[in-house]
Amino acid sequence: MIYLFEYAILVLFKSYEYFPGVFKDDYxxxxxxxxxxxxxxxxxxxxxxxxxxxGFWWIILITIGFFGIEELFLYLGVYRHFWWKTIYTSICLFIFFYLGKYLWRMLRYHVDRFTLRITVLYFVNITIQGTFMFxxxxxxxxxFFHVNWFDDPSRDHITLVTLYFFIDSIFFSLVVVLRTYWFWHALLIIGLAxxxxxxxxxxxxxxxxxWVLGLLTAFQLGELFLLMYVRKLLHNAVLP
Incomplete structure (x- = not known):
C-alpha cells in the first residue's frame, strides 16, 4: 500500500531524493x-x-529509530528533503504500523471476505510488477515509457509505468479472485499484449x-500464475 502513497509524494510531488550512487541515472x-x-x-x-x-511503546521506539536513521541520512548527504520533513515520516510510519496490525488481524479472521482478497491481490500485483519492472x-x-509529462525522461517513465500497474492490477485481481474460466485469463493476457x-x-x-514485447507478455502471464498461487494461500489460511 505504501507504493500508492510514494507514487503521490515522491513521483508526482517530488518530496525527497536519495543518492545511493548505484545507477548513473539520478532519478x-x-x-x-x-x-x-x-x-x-x-x-x-x-x-x-x-x-x-x-504494543504502543515498541511502535514508538521503532518510529524513533527510523527518525534517527533519516536524520543520519540527511547529515551524511545520501538523502535530502524538498518540502518533506522527518516528522512527516514519523507520523506516517506510526499510522502504517497500526494499519499493518489491523490488516494482519483482518487476514487472520476475515480472509474469506471477497473485498479483502481483492485488496490483497491488488497490492501484491502492484508491488511485484512495480519492483520487477523497475x-x-x-x-x-x-x-522505456515516454509521454513528455516531465522534463526528466526517467521520471516520465516511472510516472506512466506505475500508473499502468495501478490500472492492470484491477483486472489481475478480479480475474484471479473470481476464479474465472481459462478464457478470461487468456483474454486478459492477450488484451495486455x-x-x-x-x-x-x-x-x-x-x-x-x-522480442521485448514478448518478454513483457511472458512476465504478465507469470504474474497471473503467481497471483493464483497467492489466492490459494489465502484460501487455505486457517486460524491458529
Missing part, C-alpha cells in the same frame, strides 16, 4: 533508495510488528527489440 538512483526503504525495510518491520503484536529497466534498459503493442506503435513504449 533511477533516487527510486532505488526509496524502493529499498519503502519497498523492503518499512514493510518488513510492519510485518514484524503485526505478527508479534508489538529493476528490469534500470539494469537492462529493455524498454495488445495494449503493449498499441503503446509501442504510438511511440509511447520504446523497446530495445521487438
Amino acid at each position: 533511477f538512483d533516487n527510486v532505488l533508495g526509496a524502493n529499498v526503504s519503502n519497498g523492503f525495510i518499512v514493510p518488513s518491520v510492519t510485518v514484524l510488528i503485526a505478527v508479534f503484536d508489538l 529493476y528490469l529497466v534500470a539494469i537492462f534498459h529493455l524498454f 495488445c495494449v503493449n503493442l498499441f503503446l509501442h506503435q504510438l511511440g509511447i513504449l520504446k523497446v530495445s527489440g521487438n
Whole structure:
C-alpha cells in the first residue's frame, strides 16, 4: 500500500531524493533508495510488528529509530528533503504500523471476505510488477515509457509505468479472485499484449527489440500464475 502513497509524494510531488550512487541515472538512483526503504525495510518491520503484536511503546521506539536513521541520512548527504520533513515520516510510519496490525488481524479472521482478497491481490500485483519492472529497466534498459509529462525522461517513465500497474492490477485481481474460466485469463493476457503493442506503435513504449514485447507478455502471464498461487494461500489460511 505504501507504493500508492510514494507514487503521490515522491513521483508526482517530488518530496525527497536519495543518492545511493548505484545507477548513473539520478532519478533511477533516487527510486532505488526509496524502493529499498519503502519497498523492503518499512514493510518488513510492519510485518514484524503485526505478527508479534508489538504494543504502543515498541511502535514508538521503532518510529524513533527510523527518525534517527533519516536524520543520519540527511547529515551524511545520501538523502535530502524538498518540502518533506522527518516528522512527516514519523507520523506516517506510526499510522502504517497500526494499519499493518489491523490488516494482519483482518487476514487472520476475515480472509474469506471477497473485498479483502481483492485488496490483497491488488497490492501484491502492484508491488511485484512495480519492483520487477523497475529493476528490469534500470539494469537492462529493455524498454522505456515516454509521454513528455516531465522534463526528466526517467521520471516520465516511472510516472506512466506505475500508473499502468495501478490500472492492470484491477483486472489481475478480479480475474484471479473470481476464479474465472481459462478464457478470461487468456483474454486478459492477450488484451495486455495488445495494449503493449498499441503503446509501442504510438511511440509511447520504446523497446530495445521487438522480442521485448514478448518478454513483457511472458512476465504478465507469470504474474497471473503467481497471483493464483497467492489466492490459494489465502484460501487455505486457517486460524491458529
